[in-house]
Amino acid sequence: MKTKQDIVVVGGGPCGSYSAYTAAKLGAEVVVCEEHEKIGAPNHCAGHLNISSLKRLGIQIPRDAVENEIKGAVFYSPSGKEFVLRCRNPVTYVVDRELFDKHIFDLAVKAGVQYRFKSRVKSLLFDSGYAKGVALKGKELVEADVVIDAEGCSSAILKKMDLEGLKASMMVRGIQAEVDGLETAEEDMVEVYLGNNVAPGFFAWIIPRKDGTAKVGLATSTGNPHQYLQRFMKKHPVASKKLKKSITTNINLHPIPLAGPIPKTYSNGFLVVGDAASQVKPTTGGGVIFGLTCANVAGEVAYEAVKNNNFSETFLSSYQHQWRRLVGFDLAAMLQMRRILNSLSDSKTDKIIDLCNRLGVDDVLEKFGDIDFQGRSLIPMIKYPGTLAVISYFLYSWLTSTTKR
Numbered sequence: 001m002k003t004k005q006d007i008v009v010v011g012g013g014p015c016g017s018y019s020a021y022t023a024a025k026l027g028a029e030v031v032v033c034e035e036h037e038k039i040g041a042p043n044h045c046a047g048h049l050n051i052s053s054l055k056r057l058g059i060q061i062p063r064d065a066v067e068n069e070i071k072g073a074v075f076y077s078p079s080g081k082e083f084v085l086r087c088r089n090p091v092t093y094v095v096d097r098e099l100f101d102k103h104i105f106d107l108a109v110k111a112g113v114q115y116r117f118k119s120r121v122k123s124l125l126f127d128s129g130y131a132k133g134v135a136l137k138g139k140e141l142v143e144a145d146v147v148i149d150a151e152g153c154s155s156a157i158l159k160k161m162d163l164e165g166l167k168a169s170m171m172v173r174g175i176q177a178e179v180d181g182l183e184t185a186e187e188d189m190v191e192v193y194l195g196n197n198v199a200p201g202f203f204a205w206i207i208p209r210k211d212g213t214a215k216v217g218l219a220t221s222t223g224n225p226h227q228y229l230q231r232f233m234k235k236h237p238v239a240s241k242k243l244k245k246s247i248t249t250n251i252n253l254h255p256i257p258l259a260g261p262i263p264k265t266y267s268n269g270f271l272v273v274g275d276a277a278s279q280v281k282p283t284t285g286g287g288v289i290f291g292l293t294c295a296n297v298a299g300e301v302a303y304e305a306v307k308n309n310n311f312s313e314t315f316l317s318s319y320q321h322q323w324r325r326l327v328g329f330d331l332a333a334m335l336q337m338r339r340i341l342n343s344l345s346d347s348k349t350d351k352i353i354d355l356c357n358r359l360g361v362d363d364v365l366e367k368f369g370d371i372d373f374q375g376r377s378l379i380p381m382i383k384y385p386g387t388l389a390v391i392s393y394f395l396y397s398w399l400t401s402t403t404k405r
């Protein structure tokens with residue numbers, strides 16, 4: 001491998017590999033430094049991805065990476081009321097994240113990207129205020145004209161560029177168990193459990209696979225996630241019945257950034273993508289689709305910088321303009337929704353679920369809802385009296401809540 005590359009990417013997660021793939025496909029020389037010895041492990045993610053968004057990105061997942069096809073969701077209110085949103089056709093895939101990441105890695109390798117495993121990046125190389133590569137653990141240097149930071153939530157190196165990192169105050173701690181022996185009536189529906197005692201600051205989920213196994217998890221802004229998960233699986237009036245014969249085979253913990261994107265995602269010779277930039281949906285914690293969308297832009301802009309031999313932050317700022325145009329409105333709208341959700345008492349959440357059922361909101365959601373572009377999908381829904389009433393109550397609950405905003 002040449003010591004000097006056009007672009008070095010820090011982190012071989014989906015966003016790092018996808019930005020590398022895009023830049024290499026256009027003609028740049030790219031190396032990815034990944035601290036682990038293989039792609040996709042350890043896996044902490046539920047892998048619940050919107051089918052239409054994957055199509056929009058042009059990503060065709062190999063069949064063996066698709067664990068299930070999901071037609072909708074059942075929401076359980078804190079008191080156990082159900083709201084069912086079922087579509088005629090599958091809307092999401094449950095993917096095996098290790099195989100999914102491996103697929104993006106394969107695309108990148110075919111496009112000419114080189115990978116360095118067991119290569120933890122410790123710091124950046126600088127020249128006249130420009131990032132000019134990275135220093136690996138063990139002191140080896142990889143020089144490059146553009147550094148793409150895709151290191152996920154650890155997001156340590158962007159601070160070396162004096163960029164603002166992830167906001168700890170809106171980070172939730174995610175925990176997910178792999179279970180065998182789920183008893184559920186509907187294998188093509190995910191289940192979402194709401195309530196301040198279930199998962200404060202987030203929600204709990206059961207995501208079934210076709211073979212009777214499932215991913216069971218939650219995230220929480222306070223307390224011990226292990227204890228919340230134990231309580232959810234053993235004591236929740238609905239979930240514990242479905243899980244009473246289940247065996248837990250694996251448990252993983254990982255943070256989820258919910259504060260919306262960091263204010264600045266570029267600097268001289270430097271771009272930040274994915275979880276490191278908090279390009280994550282604040283409502284659901286899903287970061288793969290928006291992360292890949294932004295990573296694609298980062299790959300294009302990094303390539304353009306190489307082509308034009310211009311690595312200034314003025315040139316690279318077009319990355320932020322472009323990704324904001326694609327997902328900025330939705331991320332901002334979802335951040336407001338998350339703030340409102342966090343301010344709701346359990347009784348108000350119950351009332352909202354109740355209203356959704358009584359006002360037939362499921363039909364409107366099926367027609368216009370989009371689990372990724374939640375902000376823009378609200379706009380056409382407003383003209384329907386049922387959804388307008390629910391949105392109004394949602395806002396009213398927030399305005400009258402006693403929780404600090």
Ligand SMILES: Cc1cc2nc3c(=O)[nH]c(=O)nc-3n(C[C@H](O)[C@H](O)[C@H](O)COP(=O)(O)OP(=O)(O)OC[C@H]3O[C@@H](n4cnc5c(N)ncnc54)[C@H](O)[C@@H]3O)c2cc1C
Pocket residue numbers: 010011012013014015016033034035036040044045046047048049119120121122150151152153154174175176217253254255256273274275276280285286287288289291
């Ligand atoms: C419990 C849980 C469930 C989730 N479920 C979903 C879901 O259903 N759908 C969804 O869309 N999203 C989900 N997410 C979020 C999703 O996992 C992330 O948004 C996504 O993985 C972000 O991709 P990334 O490439 O930015 O970062 P990561 O996937 O975190 O990859 C970062 C990579 O960088 C490497 N790295 C870090 N630091 C360094 C360094 N200094 N040097 C070299 N390598 C380094 C790491 O080893 C890792 O491989 C979930 C998250 C959690 C915690």
